[in-house]
Amino acid sequence: MAADNSQHKRPVRSYVIRSGRLTDSQRKALDTHWDAHVVEFKNHSLDLDKLFPQSGSISLEIGIGMGASLLAMAQQEPNTNFLGIEVHKPGIGKVLHEIESIGLNNLKLICHDAKEVIETGIANQSIDRLLILFPDPWPKKRHHKRRLVQPQFVELLASKLKQEGVLHLATDWEPYAEHMMEVLEANPSLKNEMGTGKYWEQPQRPATKFEARGKRLGHGVWDLLFTKTA
Ligand SMILES: C[S@@+](CC[C@H](N)C(=O)[O-])C[C@H]1O[C@@H](n2cnc3c(N)ncnc32)[C@H](O)[C@@H]1O
Structure with a gap:
């Protein structure tokens, strides 16, 4: 008889912990x-x-990478409080270094799987702005299940937003952009600020490191801006 492993299934992670070296x-x-x-x-x-x-109002960024956009926003908006979630230690180290050298008091970090943090750590209707900028695109079909942007997770994200709170996503991978659009538009509590099926052509946000990499490779950029309406 086959063993029942259903209790021990490992969760599908949206990241791989890389053994990237830390700088001094x-x-x-x-x-x-x-x-x-x-x-x-x-x-x-x-x-x-x-x-x-x-x-102050609370902005939460998931998957900050090396934190370029988060650090820029925290400086541009001193009256907003920023929380960044990332599993990658070099990025956390980089942002910690910058927080100290710039002297920021409106930026905190969590080094943990964002899915777990959002699910149990964040109260419903407590976030003003949620950002996921250039999440890993997981382009291979067999890896699509690892993508962060999925109907269930988006439903969870929407539940954490305050009324009129915003969800801002960006990607440099067109099939993922289309998937994001489909998932967000299917969510009854979110409304596309740009109009049905439309991307945010001139997004107001700082550039990110992964975005720059995509541009070097000749990729386009797609931003999506939705608000919580119900
Ligand atoms: C492609 S990188 C983009 C980083 C950054 N936003 C940028 O644009 O440069 C995606 C980042 O999300 C992080 N990430 C993926 N899934 C995550 C999760 N569940 N919790 C926390 N961080 C996650 C990865 O470690 C990685 O640093």
Whole structure:
């Protein structure tokens, strides 16, 4: 008789932990500044208002990579509080280094799987803006299940947004852009700010590292901007 492994199925992850080397500055920042700016997540509910010294609207970015866009936004919008989620340690180290050298007090990080953080850590209707910029496109068909943007996850994301809160996605991979559009437009609590089926042609957001890579490879860029309506 075949063994029943259903209890032990590993979750499908949207990332692979790369063994990327840390630079000296990233390692030092991880050692020195972790406690000050990284929120430890232990499958508990987070009190977002208590994370930041000043109250303000909350923007949450999933998969910050090396954090270029998050750092730029946190500087441009000092009255907004930013939370960045990333599993990749070099990116966390890089952002910690910059938080200290710039002197930012409106940016915190979580180094954990964003799906778990969003599910158990974030209260419903608590986020003003959610960003997922250039998530791993997982272009091979057999890997599509690893893509972050899926109906169930988008439903979860929508539940975390405040009324009129925004969901901003971007990708440099056209088939993923089409998939994102399909998934977001099928969600009854989200509305495409650009009009049905339309992308955000002139998005207001800083450039990202992965976007620059895509451009070097000749890829296009597709941004999607939806608001929570119900
Ligand atoms: C393609 S990179 C893009 C990074 C950045 N947004 C940019 O545009 O340069 C996607 C990032 O998302 C992170 N990521 C993927 N799935 C994640 C998850 N479930 N939780 C946290 N981070 C995740 C990866 O580690 C990776 O750094």
